[in-house]
Amino acid sequence: MEAHSSEVFVIGLTVFFLACIIGYYVVWSVTPALHSPLMGVTNAISSVIIVGAILAAGPQGFDTSKIFGLIGVVLASVNIFGGFLVTYRMLSMFKKKTKKTKEKE
Amino acid sequence: MVAILYLISALLFIFALRGLSHPESSRMGNIFGVIGMVIAVFTTLMFKSVLSYYEIGAAILIGGAIGSFIALRIEMTALPQLVAAFHSLVGLAAVFVAAAAFYDPVAFSIGKVGSIKTASLVEMSIGTFIGAITFSGSVLAFGKLQGTISGKPIVFKFQHLINALIFLLIIFLIVLFVINQSPTIFWTIVIVSILLGFLVVIPIGGADMPVVVSMLNSYSGWAACGIGFTLSNNLLIITGALVGASGAILSYIMSKGMNRSIINVVLGGFGGEQDTSAIKDNSDKIVKQGNAEDAAYIMKNADSVIIVPGYGMAVAQAQHALREMGDILKKEGIEVRYAIHPVAGRMPGHMNVLLAEANVPYEEVLELDEINHDFPMTEVSFVIGANDVTNPAAKTDESSPIFGMPILDVEKSQSVLFVKRSMATGYSGVDNELFYRDNTTMLFGDAKKMCEDIVKSLSA
Numbered sequence: 001m002e003a004h005s006s007e008v009f010v011i012g013l014t015v016f017f018l019a020c021i022i023g024y025y026v027v028w029s030v031t032p033a034l035h036s037p038l039m040g041v042t043n044a045i046s047s048v049i050i051v052g053a054i055l056a057a058g059p060q061g062f063d064t065s066k067i068f069g070l071i072g073v074v075l076a077s078v079n080i081f082g083g084f085l086v087t088y089r090m091l092s093m094f095k096k097k098t099k100k101t102k103e104k105e
Numbered sequence: 106m107v108a109i110l111y112l113i114s115a116l117l118f119i120f121a122l123r124g125l126s127h128p129e130s131s132r133m134g135n136i137f138g139v140i141g142m143v144i145a146v147f148t149t150l151m152f153k154s155v156l157s158y159y160e161i162g163a164a165i166l167i168g169g170a171i172g173s174f175i176a177l178r179i180e181m182t183a184l185p186q187l188v189a190a191f192h193s194l195v196g197l198a199a200v201f202v203a204a205a206a207f208y209d210p211v212a213f214s215i216g217k218v219g220s221i222k223t224a225s226l227v228e229m230s231i232g233t234f235i236g237a238i239t240f241s242g243s244v245l246a247f248g249k250l251q252g253t254i255s256g257k258p259i260v261f262k263f264q265h266l267i268n269a270l271i272f273l274l275i276i277f278l279i280v281l282f283v284i285n286q287s288p289t290i291f292w293t294i295v296i297v298s299i300l301l302g303f304l305v306v307i308p309i310g311g312a313d314m315p316v317v318v319s320m321l322n323s324y325s326g327w328a329a330c331g332i333g334f335t336l337s338n339n340l341l342i343i344t345g346a347l348v349g350a351s352g353a354i355l356s357y358i359m360s361k362g363m364n365r366s367i368i369n370v371v372l373g374g375f376g377g378e379q380d381t382s383a384i385k386d387n388s389d390k391i392v393k394q395g396n397a398e399d400a401a402y403i404m405k406n407a408d409s410v411i412i413v414p415g416y417g418m419a420v421a422q423a424q425h426a427l428r429e430m431g432d433i434l435k436k437e438g439i440e441v442r443y444a445i446h447p448v449a450g451r452m453p454g455h456m457n458v459l460l461a462e463a464n465v466p467y468e469e470v471l472e473l474d475e476i477n478h479d480f481p482m483t484e485v486s487f488v489i490g491a492n493d494v495t496n497p498a499a500k501t502d503e504s505s506p507i508f509g510m511p512i513l514d515v516e517k518s519q520s521v522l523f524v525k526r527s528m529a530t531g532y533s534g535v536d537n538e539l540f541y542r543d544n545t546t547m548l549f550g551d552a553k554k555m556c557e558d559i560v561k562s563l564s565a
Binding site: 006008009012015016017020022023024026027028029030031032033034035036037038039042043044045046048049050051052053054055056057058059060064066068069070071072073074076077078079080081083084085086087089090091092093094095 | 165169172177184191338346348
């Protein structure tokens with residue numbers, strides 16, 4: 001069992017470093033004008049931590065762990081909805097401006 | 106099956122970031138991100154151990170409603186605060202998930218209560234530690250950005266030594282926790298980490314917040330990674346690493362924009378009032394003052410104008426009036442462009458969003474290295490709410506705190522208009538010699554009011 005768990009850890013570590021490298025290249029390719037939306041999106045996706053919260057909240061009945069899990073689900077949901085929506089709002093402003101400029105006046 | 110669905114979700118997240126390489130592909134990217142998240146959530150709900158759909162559904166609805174409400178209502182000028190607040194939630198969520206895993210290890214198949222696997226304990230406590238720091242650091246950053254807490258750096262004796270000692274204490278606590286798995290020690294780690302988060306952000310001044318916000322962005326990613334390792338969940342590890350890398354790169358770009366190392370920013374204490382006495386007395390120098398009509402006249406007779414917006418524009422909410430001014434000038438056949446310094450505003454890319462909000466086409470908004478060589482060919486630079494990022498002392502005065510910082514070469518344009526509230530120095534506390542040049546006209550007043558007045562004069 002111990003040998004197995006260290007193997008799992010090494011696999012996790014492999015995934016981790018490869019993901020860091022992908023992250024490095026992908027993020028450098030983001031245009032500086034969109035750095036704010038980038039923060040919005042990363043904020044939303046980092047709340048994928050909701051996966052852990054759902055697992056904790058999953059079992060029936062009520063115990064400490066379930067309550068923690070449910071709190072985690074609420075917090076992460078705030079972020080997921082908030083993060084994606086605020087990014088959506090930002091990005092819809094970066095549309096090509098043609099005749100739209102008149103609307104505001 | 107689960108692993109494959111999680112993999113798809115992770116790939117969609119990568120595409121979501123990739124989409125941001127261009128405004129046109131970015132909206133699709135955001136949709137990829139949403140799909141990825143939906144897949145991740147539903148895949149997890151399909152787990153055999155997950156049975157309480159109602160409670161979870163209700164929790165998602167509550168959180169979702171709050172998040173949507175805030176995201177739809179928030180003013181774009183307040184984006185930095187919002188992002189800081191959101192980061193704090195990720196950090197807190199990480200702490201709760203780690204706590205849940207500690208109290209019910211069976212649900213995560215990492216052992217039984219009292220005999221959790223050592224590796225899981227280490228990963229769990231690291232996730233908790235980073236999560237708690239992210240939480241309190243972000244709360245404080247939020248306060249500083251919102252203005253609830255003074256943006257001035259708070260510095261005291263032995264600050265860094267104390268932080269270092271607290272860090273060592275946390276390591277000691279983690280070791281202890283791994284050995285005896287005591288809930289008391291777990292919560293002690295949480296509390297001490299929260300304290301450390303506060304102490305780390307406290308010495309950092311308001312205008313260094315772009316770096317702090319990016320750094321906390323990065324931390325929130327590493328916290329997710331820590332939880333990912335605890336649960337042996339590749340999706341969490343990949344996403345956490347993406348976010349961590351993203352935040353780290355943004356912090357790097359921001360510190361570079363100030364010609365300071367990340368370490369220097371983190372140690373803090375920059376800005377504020379300590380060096381006011383060192384400023385050369387410029388009271389005898391002559392400043393040419395102008396009003397809106399002068400500015401309108403100068404710009405109307407130019408062929409090209411570059412607008413340099415800074416945080417002051419955001420504070421005054423002047424972006425709409427500014428765009429109106431730009432529109433009139435364009436109608437007159439004048440070339441109008443916007444130059445954005447990397448650290449303009451309170452978060453990376455903040456100015457771009459504000460200008461986009463005001464309907465400025467993004468093709469007209471250029472980054473420092475794209476536009477800097479055009480200043481010598483430009484007749485008028487219109488600097489609104491920016492100061493330090495135009496200060497030639499960054500190039501010439503080696504003793505200046507901002508020496509070496511990349512600046513926008515507005516000094517090379519034929520004339521410079523400065524919209525400012527007063528002669529006060531910028532965040533760095535350094536005087537700007539540009540104010541005293543012959544070809545500079547100072548326009549004192551509120552940025553928004555000034556733009557509106559210029560618009561009036563232009564249309565008259």
